[in-house]
Amino acid sequence: xxxxxxxxxxxxxARMTPGPAPGTSADPPPRFEGCRLGTLRKGQRAVVTxxxxxxxxxxxxxxxxxxxxxxxGLIEGARVEILHEGFPGSDPLAVRIDDHxxxxxxxxxxxxxxxxx
Amino acid sequence: xxxxxxxxAPISGPVPRIALVGNPNCGKTAxxxxxxxxxxxVANYPGVTVERKVGELLxxxxxxxxxxxxxxxxxxxxxxxxxxxxxDVVLGRxxxxxxxxxxxxxxxxxxxxxxxxxxxxxxxxxxxIILALNMMDVAEARGCRVDASxxxxxxxxxxxxxxxxxxxxxxxxxxxxxxxMMVMAGDGPPAPCGWSEPSARDLRAYHQEVExxxxxxxxxxxxxxxxxxxxxxALLHPAIGLPFLFLVLFLMFQAVFAWAALPMDMIDGALGWxxxxxxxxxxxxxxxxxxxxxxxxxxxxxxxxxPQILVLFLFILILESTGYMARAAxxxxxxxxxxxxxxxxFIPLLSSFACAVPGIMAARTIENRADRLATIMIAPLMTCxxxxxxxxxxxxxxxxxxxxxxxxxxLQGLVMFTLYAAGILSALAVAFVLKRTxxxxxxxxxxxxxxxxxxxxxxxxxxxxxxxxxxxxxxxGTVIFAIMILLWFLGTFPxxxxxxTGPAIDYSFAGMLGHALAPLLAPIGFTWQIAxxxxxxxxxxxxAVAALGTVYALSETGDALSGSLSxxxxxxxxxxxxxxxxxxxxxxxxxxxxxxxxxxxxxSWFWMLVMIAYMTLLAYGAAFVTFRLSSALLGG
Numbered sequence: 001x002x003x004x005x006x007x008x009x010x011x012x013x014a015r016m017t018p019g020p021a022p023g024t025s026a027d028p029p030p031r032f033e034g035c036r037l038g039t040l041r042k043g044q045r046a047v048v049t050x051x052x053x054x055x056x057x058x059x060x061x062x063x064x065x066x067x068x069x070x071x072x073g074l075i076e077g078a079r080v081e082i083l084h085e086g087f088p089g090s091d092p093l094a095v096r097i098d099d100h101x102x103x104x105x106x107x108x109x110x111x112x113x114x115x116x117x
Numbered sequence: 118x119x120x121x122x123x124x125x126a127p128i129s130g131p132v133p134r135i136a137l138v139g140n141p142n143c144g145k146t147a148x149x150x151x152x153x154x155x156x157x158x159v160a161n162y163p164g165v166t167v168e169r170k171v172g173e174l175l176x177x178x179x180x181x182x183x184x185x186x187x188x189x190x191x192x193x194x195x196x197x198x199x200x201x202x203x204x205d206v207v208l209g210r211x212x213x214x215x216x217x218x219x220x221x222x223x224x225x226x227x228x229x230x231x232x233x234x235x236x237x238x239x240x241x242x243x244x245x246i247i248l249a250l251n252m253m254d255v256a257e258a259r260g261c262r263v264d265a266s267x268x269x270x271x272x273x274x275x276x277x278x279x280x281x282x283x284x285x286x287x288x289x290x291x292x293x294x295x296x297x298m299m300v301m302a303g304d305g306p307p308a309p310c311g312w313s314e315p316s317a318r319d320l321r322a323y324h325q326e327v328e329x330x331x332x333x334x335x336x337x338x339x340x341x342x343x344x345x346x347x348x349x350x351a352l353l354h355p356a357i358g359l360p361f362l363f364l365v366l367f368l369m370f371q372a373v374f375a376w377a378a379l380p381m382d383m384i385d386g387a388l389g390w391x392x393x394x395x396x397x398x399x400x401x402x403x404x405x406x407x408x409x410x411x412x413x414x415x416x417x418x419x420x421x422x423x424p425q426i427l428v429l430f431l432f433i434l435i436l437e438s439t440g441y442m443a444r445a446a447x448x449x450x451x452x453x454x455x456x457x458x459x460x461x462x463f464i465p466l467l468s469s470f471a472c473a474v475p476g477i478m479a480a481r482t483i484e485n486r487a488d489r490l491a492t493i494m495i496a497p498l499m500t501c502x503x504x505x506x507x508x509x510x511x512x513x514x515x516x517x518x519x520x521x522x523x524x525x526x527x528l529q530g531l532v533m534f535t536l537y538a539a540g541i542l543s544a545l546a547v548a549f550v551l552k553r554t555x556x557x558x559x560x561x562x563x564x565x566x567x568x569x570x571x572x573x574x575x576x577x578x579x580x581x582x583x584x585x586x587x588x589x590x591x592x593x594g595t596v597i598f599a600i601m602i603l604l605w606f607l608g609t610f611p612x613x614x615x616x617x618t619g620p621a622i623d624y625s626f627a628g629m630l631g632h633a634l635a636p637l638l639a640p641i642g643f644t645w646q647i648a649x650x651x652x653x654x655x656x657x658x659x660x661a662v663a664a665l666g667t668v669y670a671l672s673e674t675g676d677a678l679s680g681s682l683s684x685x686x687x688x689x690x691x692x693x694x695x696x697x698x699x700x701x702x703x704x705x706x707x708x709x710x711x712x713x714x715x716x717x718x719x720x721s722w723f724w725m726l727v728m729i730a731y732m733t734l735l736a737y738g739a740a741f742v743t744f745r746l747s748s749a750l751l752g753g
Contacts, residue, residue: 051317059485059559063317070320071191072564073231083346087355092450092460092563094353099341100228101349101567103447103460108562 035116037080037095038109045081046114048074053111065111073097074112132173133298134183134215136206138239139223140232141189142440142568144251148223148281149186150580152290157186157584177288178295185217191231193238194314198718199481207242208310219245219297221290226256226263226278227342227569229335233327236272238315243308245297246274249290253278255569261339268334282574342569349444349567358448365441369432370537371530373505377424384424388417403609411605415663416598422509426502426589427582430471434581438573442467443565450563456545457552459483460563462492466544469499470537471585473711476501477718485561491551493718494728497711498544498704500537506662507702508536514683515695539703543735604667608649627668641701641737642694642744661702692751697744704736 036055040046051074053065060068074080074097083101084094092105139145149157153172170186187203195201209216222239224232239246250265269276277293279286301307315323351357392413399405436442442464450460461483469476476496483489500508516529607627614624631649638648650664662682669685686695716725 057559058562059487060562065562066317067194067315067320068196068562068564070317070324071194071234072566075321075324084349084353085355086353086447086451087359089451092447094349094447094567096341098230099338100231101345101569103443103450103563103565103567105450105563108564 035114036110037074037093037112037114038106040082040093040109040114041090042082042085044116045079046116048076048078048080048112049115050076050113051111052113056108056111058108065108069108069112072102073100074102080112080114131215132181132183133218134185135219135221135294136185136187136217137221137223138187138203138207138235139189139251140191140225140228140235140566142566143189143223143225143228143232144281145189145223146186147574147577148221148249148251148279149184150577151279151281151284151287153184154580157580174291176295176298177291178299180295180298182294190235192235192315193312196484197482207239208312216242216244218301219247219294221247221249221294222274223249223251223281225252226250227252227259227261227339229263229331230327231566233272233330234320234323236274237323237326238312240272240274241312242310245301245307247290247293247297248272248274248276249281249286250276250278251281253286254280254283255342255571256339259339259342260337262336264334264336268330271330271333282571282577345440345569348570352441352444353447358444359452362445362448365436367534369429370534371527372432373425373428373533375527375530376428380424381421384417384421388413388421392417406609407602407605411601411667412598414666415601415604416594417666420590422502422506423586423589425505425509426471427586429502429505430582430585431578433467433471434578435573436467438571438577440568440570443567446565447567453545454560456549457556457560458491458545458548459485459488459561461561461565462488465492465496466499469496469501472501472503473497473499473708474714477711477714480718483561487552487556487558488561490719490724491548491556493715494551494724494731495544495548497728497732498540498547500540500703503708504702504705507705508533508699510662510665510683510686511695511699514687514690515692536699536703539700543703547731547735601663601667604664608667631668640744641740642691642697642748643701643740644690644694646689647694647698693744693747696747697740700743701736701740704732704739 034049035046037046037048051066051069053063053069056065058065069075078097081096082093083096086092086094090106092103093109095102095104095109137145137149149170149172153174156174157170157172172184172186174182174184176182185206187206188199190200190203192200193204193207195204205211206214207216207220220239220242222236224236236246236248248268250263250268253263256263263278265276265278275293275297277286277290279290352361392409395413396405396409399408436445445467446460446463449463453460453462462480464482465476465479467476468479473496476499477493480489480492480496483492512529512532516532519528520526521528521531604627607630608625610625612624627649628645630652631645634648634651635643635645638651643651646665646668649668650661652664665686666682669682669689690698712725712729715728716722719725
């Protein structure tokens, strides 16, 4: 498993990589016009399309939030559904991810790009 | 294989070591219990899986094997001190420990997508692994069908299906351990370790490999737990969730009083009988005084609180093993965020209600140092069970045993609840100040699994309770025992001079110490007896009660001894003094074990000294205000 990953998991946004994202125009911060997990409401379902931690203020070193999210199952292709919202402020979220349920705050959920469906 | 045979077996050569590794919530601790039964040793104080637990067992082939239960982790890429333990043990980075010979990786069969990645990481270590496919019963009930042999072929490791809480599959697992050890012995030195910290790219690659394995081995994914969804719909409901959580906590504290009353009366009766019997059997003199006034009165007044501590732990164990504890953290994250705390701080803080030591150790699961320090600093403000004896004693002496609100709520329980609430509120206030001054910065992200609800296994709860009882009694039998003897000595020597009018303890070393401290504590209404009791109370808070017992036993003359301690106190103290002492103990300058664990966990004298200073200040201030206010109101 040390073999380099064949470019199958191309996320629609560049992660912490500098320079223009492949396949997009030359503007450096790649724009993502889709939806973020943090904007969903209870009952909505979606599929994860990518991770973009640059949108989130975090005390973690760069790349760490992304790795933790992958470890908790938030990875491209994962099916998600907002099961519950906390109180007050509808925060944090309880999100079903494939077979398990994860609690996370809206603030960090903004790092997860999703396509509704 | 009987327990005694296992324990009596002679040690010959190095015993093979087997480590249990797995994600949190995979049933690892239950499997550990199923494999070792009660033959387990917990180093120091146990949090659920915070400390390393070691047990021994005999494999079917007759080999003596040492089993290590490691803290749950999602990855070897350790993010918290707790997970570092797991990483360092499996990588063999601990100085005096060789890496485990065989690793048993425990995975929840209903949640393989999440749990298998750790197996792939462990495989890189190049050491023998066995995959225990746990919770097979739950998987079947949900229509989830896993082909164990296909899984084994796809992963390249032996797979044994288990149901840890019903002890199913344990024999198969033991057989496999034997086989793996035999293969290992034939293989010669293990392959070199090929693990390195995975990048996001590596993690995605692991994940793809998991998907490939699942495609080969997962016949039917099944449905998510419907029961869990329905329960959560109620318990995580914005309007129901928090009131329900507070109801649970309220019932817990009521039960601590109600359920423990009968066994406590029985222990009290038994102690009285032993004391009387010892008093009758022994000739008058120093030895009799030491045994009845020193040892039995002192240690006995602590042992009597065992039932209450067990009731408290019973609730904590049930909340943990059902999966509700994670929900509590979910429900409180936003509220605790208001004072800058992480939702995950709830678990260390709730554990601190039992004892601050495991609570502070459980803070290891908080990755961020500032969040973790803030949690550690306020953990001792949670009312630990060692304060319970002090509260119970004073409440029994000064609060009438009656009900309020139409017979629904016991007044004594209500006062107790108020004291706990005072501790919690002051902890939140301190956290609020800390997070706005010393520990500034963004909160650590919350990424916490909400496991499916599970019925706890009575056997696992019982093993957990036995462990706590053992630790508590060991303390009563060692530290407290020694302090009681020292205290008896200080309270007895030097004896009263001829023609003395006061009780003998007035003239003793303890009396001198108490009288010396008394002026300092007089403004908050403490008597010199309390002043004496506070000194050993530093060793452990519950010792303060034992010390009061000893001091009063020694200062009473003749037949006054027969009255219970609370009766003596009710006659001796004013109500403001009692209230002041209660206020003092809400903040109670911490016990030595708490301070030493703070020193160890923060690796700094500074934080320990900060803790002593701020808690002593709060305790003195609160006691002063309480004493002055209640004196003025009650006309005392």
